[in-house]
Amino acid sequence: TKYGLPGLAQLRSRESYVLCYDPRSRSALWVVEQLNRETLGGTSDRAACDFQEDDSVHEYHRATNGDYRGSGFDRGHLAAAANHKWSQKAMRDTFYLSNVAPQDPHLNQNAWNNLEKYSRSLARNNKNVYVCTGPLYLPRMEADGKMYVKYQVIGKNNVAVPTHFFKVLILEKESGEIELRSYVMPNSPVDEKIPLERFLVPIESIERASGLLFVPNILKRTSNLKAITAGNKH
Numbered sequence: 655t656k657y658g659l660p661g662l663a664q665l666r667s668r669e670s671y672v673l674c675y676d677p678r679s680r681s682a683l684w685v686v687e688q689l690n691r692e693t694l695g696g697t698s699d700r701a702a703c704d705f706q707e708d709d710s711v712h713e714y715h716r717a718t719n720g721d722y723r724g725s726g727f728d729r730g731h732l733a734a735a736a737n738h739k740w741s742q743k744a745m746r747d748t749f750y751l752s753n754v755a756p757q758d759p760h761l762n763q764n765a766w767n768n769l770e771k772y773s774r775s776l777a778r779n780n781k782n783v784y785v786c787t788g789p790l791y792l793p794r795m796e797a798d799g800k801m802y803v804k805y806q807v808i809g810k811n812n813v814a815v816p817t818h819f820f821k822v823l824i825l826e827k828e829s830g831e832i833e834l835r836s837y838v839m840p841n842s843p844v845d846e847k848i849p850l851e852r853f854l855v856p857i858e859s860i861e862r863a864s865g866l867l868f869v870p871n872i873l874k875r876t877s878n879l880k881a882i883t884a885g886n887k888h
Contacts, residue, residue, distance in 0.1 A: 666710060666752065670744035671733040673753060675708075677715030679814035681755040684788040684866060685732040689777035696739035703745055705729050708752035717751040721809020730757025730819075732787040734770045755789050756808055756815040760843035765850075766819065769837060772850055773823055776835075784824040789816030790838065790863050816841050820860045822868055832872060834881045836860050854883050 664675040670693075674683045707718050722729050732753050738744040747753075757766065777783040791814070793801040806815040818840050825833040836857045837850070861867050872879055 664711070666708075668744075668747040668750075668753075669741060670738040670747050671753065673733075675711060675715075675752050677711065679789070680715060680717040680721075680811055681789060681814060681816075682732055682752060684786055684864075685753055687733045687737055687785045687787075689737055689774065689783045689785060690781065691778055693738060693740045693744075694774055694777055696741065698739045698742045698745040700735055700745065702742065703735065703749045705749050705751060705754065708750040711752055717754070717811055717813045718809065719751070721811050721813045722756065723809075725756060725808040726759075727756035727808060727815060728759045728762040729754045730762045730766070733785075734773075736770065737774060737785070755819070756806075756813060756841075757819070758842050761839065761841060764846040765844035765848070765853075766839060768846055769821060769839070769850055769853070773821070776823060776825060780825045781828050782826040784826075786820075786822040786824075786866075786868070788820055788864060788866075789814070790818040790820055790860075792817045792863060820864065822857065822860060824868070824872065830876075830878060832876050832879045834868070834872070834879060836868075836881075856883055857881060 664677065666673045666675060671685050671687045673685045676683045705719055707716055731748055732755060733748050735745050735748045738748060773783060773785055791803050791805050793803045796802050805817055807813060808815060818838050821837045823835040827833060834857055836855055837853045838855045839853050857868055
């Protein structure tokens with residue numbers, strides 16, 4: 655139109671990931687990383703990284719460190735810092751607040767951390783692992799019997815606090831087989847003793863809830879797809 659379009663998909667391609675930013679929630683819709691044996695090795699130092707505003711995002715739609723201060727939430731990485739020891743810049747890029755969402759501290763430091771570690775262990779034992787991580791805002795029935803999507807916001811920029819997080823792992827095996835593992839965890843304390851396979855969900859449930867699609871894209875590349883759900887784990 656003559657005076658432009660008020661919004662378009664905001665993609666960011668960084669050293670360690672590709673991200674689609676959601677200006678309304680002040681966080682990402684999804685972040686995709688490629689992990690393999692090469693990306694996991696290296697000497698990058700987390701201590702040399704600081705969380706920083708993403709200057710490529712308009713100031714109206716940008717989260718700041720001040721939004722998180724005193725909120726009771728951690729700055730939870732979507733693309734994990736420890737996934738990118740191969741390059742200091744790659745690790746530093748994971749500290750942009752566009753790659754962060756408000757995360758329950760107990761979840762961030764325990765069960766979610768275990769899922770990230772598991773993703774890295776799969777990357778050591780497969781040709782490649784593509785990891786897609788993002789927030790979910792799931793409906794819940796309230797006392798009046800109606801369904802509502804309800805979430806907290808923090809800070810002066812009203813950064814949205816997801817109700818849940820998803821992580822989809824696409825494993826490229828040496829044999830050429832593609833394996834899909836999809837997880838959802840609530841944004842609340844989760845007992846880290848609960849086995850990770852208890853958080854496996856059908857990929858369709860994430861596709862429906864997030865508005866994203868994974869399977870059609872995979873099937874364009876291969877017909878050799880195996881989806882791992884809680885019932886057929888190996």
